[in-house]
Amino acid sequence: MTVKLLLVYSDQEFIDNFIYSFKSEEYEIFSANTIKEALFSIQKNEYDLVIMDMVFKDGTGLDLKRKMNEIINIPTIVVSNNKEPNEIVLALEYGCDDYIIKPFYLLELKARIRSVLRRSRANKTETIKIVKEADNSMAKDKFKFNILGRKVTVDDLELDLTGKEFDLLFILVSNKGKVFSRKELAASLWKDIEESNIRTVDVHIRRLREKLESTQTDRYIQTKWGEGYFYSDEMDS
Secondary structure (H helix, E strand, O other), rough: OOOEEEEEEHHHHHHHHHHHHHHOOOOOEEEEEOOOHHHHHHHHHHEEEEOOOOOOOOEEHHHHHHHHHHOOOOOEEEEEEEHHHHHHHHHHHHHEEEEEEEEOOOHHHHHHHHHHHHHHHHHHHHHHHHHHHOOEEEEEEEEEEEOHHHHHEEEEEOOOOOHHHHHHHHHOEEEEEOOEEEEHHHHHHHOOOOOHHHHHHHHHHHHHHHHHHHHHOHHEEEEEOOOOOEEEEEEEO
């Protein structure tokens, strides 16, 4: 099955080398040099994966990812020579699925691409299964989920969540009172459990709570120290 991939990079030489390295693979590769070009292409085409840098003439990779999140949820891998921990954490917080530091081994990049695509396909399959079982919607307490559209509202106010944040909230709310360990949540979000993914759960929970704060439901996502996270409509005082 052909994978439709968008490569967003200001360095044309990197794009040319990437296309050459993947010419024998089952990839249909499109490219963009700027955020504006990338967003135009995303609106006109249906991509399986986006691979991007963190610096462009018209903004940063975080700007691009934020604007992508407003349009559609697409698996995204950052390939950058920026190895600052804060930059990596921010990229993951914005919903990127992986962050690869240059220089890298080509075989490692290909393996990480396959891993992200496997997780994406598994999540789509699970979403379709949930939609069939739940009629595409679920309401619990103040939350209303549109599962196929991957949208959630609180008291009719739509929340601006990334794909991972939506998944986290849905898992916790639909299993009210059940405590999930970080490892269990990581397995639900990424399928392939890696230590970096387990640590990233805390980051996604923090971001989710920040977005729930305006609706006064942030404390519904509670911590059981030493065990993990759970959802309860009985707020801690």
